Amino acid sequence: MDEVSVVVAHSERATLRVGDVFLKVDGDPRRLDREVEAMALAPLPTPRVLWRRPNVLAVAAVPGMALGVLGEPSPASPAAWAAVGAAVRQLHEAPLPPWIGPGLDEITAELDAECEWLMGSGVLPPSLIRRNREVAGIALRPWKPAFVHGDMQITHFFVDGDQLVGVIDWSEAAQGDPLLDLAVLTLGHEERLDDLLAGYGADVDVDVIRAWWSVRSLTASRWLLEHGFDPNEPGCEFDVLRACR
Incomplete structure (x- = not known):
């Protein structure tokens, strides 16, 4: 008999x-409806419902x-990364989904709130937080909306040799940057x-x-710490913040 393994679990979804x-359980069924619709609209290989x-x-x-972790x-391979890049460009040029992501x-409000929490928590030097908040401002500008995945983590892309064969976890797909x-x-993975x-x-x-690297790392750190993940692992969010230049 196949065993049941928990991929991820927190108060909103598992x-x-x-x-x-894969069984995705969500406290808000509208998110699942949207994920199904996003996969149907996306011009990329997606999981079969x-x-x-x-x-x-x-x-x-x-x-x-997975492309990596x-x-x-x-x-x-570099060719596999290039194939992923071409697929992402195809997604970004596709017709927009009918819903809009975070504006x-x-x-900006979330970023400032998370920076305030980080400053008070003592988990990072204040000078590092201030430097990354300054760099993050470069990303906070008007953008032309595109069809975005919304949570395009490296673990969500699957390749076979040099070919993209699947993209998973479309729950955050929307119009965005x-x-x-x-x-x-x-x-x-700056080197890629x-x-x-x-x-x-x-x-x-x-x-x-690069500015979005700072935004992403600053806004994700508290959630990761509160849900049992360690952003201070080598190569993870804190290292990304330390590498800011």
């Missing part, structure tokens, strides 16, 4: 794996291996940014991507 089936219940979504596992060198004011997608995908952009192909402001 993902379980049973053999080749097996069945849907009010608070549960069952999807099939995708083939291949945060904190470790990516085992994928500039909302992101395409450079945030590129930043999340390369967070902690050129490979990704070789496939993406557009003129990209790398300074904005």
